[in-house]
Amino acid sequence: MYPESFQKLITQFNSLPGIGPKMAERLVLFLxxxxxxxxxxxxxxxxxxxxxxxxxxxxxxxxxxxCTICSNTSRDTSKLCIVEESLNIMPIERSRAFDGLYHVLGGTIKKRSSEKITTNQLLKRIGGGNFKEIIIATNFTTEGDMTAMYLKQELVPYNITISRIVRGLATGSDIEYADDMTIRSSITNRGDFS
Ligand SMILES: [Zn+2]
Structure with missing residues (x-):
């Protein structure tokens, strides 16, 4: 048995995504x-x-x-890029292919329920905003695709150009892990989708 405080910290690390019990032990020992x-x-x-x-x-x-992006007056306020999580913004920013504003959904549509993600706030924002183009940058996973389709339908009444970034050539499905070049080309080549 480990000392209580040692074990407590292992339990905390083990509760993090992607950290199993053995890795948690190693991290606590390292610390x-x-x-x-x-x-x-x-x-x-x-x-x-x-x-x-x-x-x-x-x-x-x-x-x-x-946030620093919303408060930056040099951003193009006619473009809005919709992402699943805050972690998706940094790679897009690094690619320098987009200079508009963002909206973080906080997840994806699951079982047609959008209660937990910020879609209502998004629609309200678009309704009251001056956006000319909406770029959907959800991940290329089943749920990301489903969310993109859902948003496309919801956004029809607003009469704004809606595009989705294109799937990169040699990437995984998450924007978070894509390299700058891939992200740049997937934003530049964004287009209609169905
Ligand atoms: Zn913001």
Missing amino acids: FKQNKEKINDFIDALHNLHDIKLCDTCFNISQNNL
């Missing part, structure tokens, strides 16, 4: 061997998570009520 300064940095970084919130407008993770 245990670090010096006090390193441990304190780790604790501070975790503690500072309390200061992070969701942007009031686009639901991106943010330090303030408005």
Whole structure:
């Protein structure tokens, strides 16, 4: 048996996505061997998570009520890119292929229920906004495809150009893991979809 505090930390790591019990043990042992300064940095970084919130407008993770993208006046406010998670924004930003605004859904449509994702806020935003083009950048998974189709249908009444980024040549299905070149070409070659 491990000491109680050691075991408690293992349980915490094990509760994270993709971390099994053996990996959790290894991580805790690794941390245990670090010096006090390193441990304190780790604790501070975790503690500072309390200061992070969701942007009031686009639901991106943010330090303030408005995220750095929404508060940047040089962005093209006629274009809106819809992504599943905040993690999808960074690779698109890195590719420099898009200079508009974003909307983070917070997930995908599951079993035709959209209650938990921010689609209502999205439609309200589009209704009250000045968007000329909506780019759907959900992942190329069954749920991502389903979500893209759902959004396309919901957006018909708004009479705005709707496109979807195209599937990259040699990528996995998640935008999060695609390289800059692939993302750039999938945004540049965006188009209608069905
Ligand atoms: Zn924002």
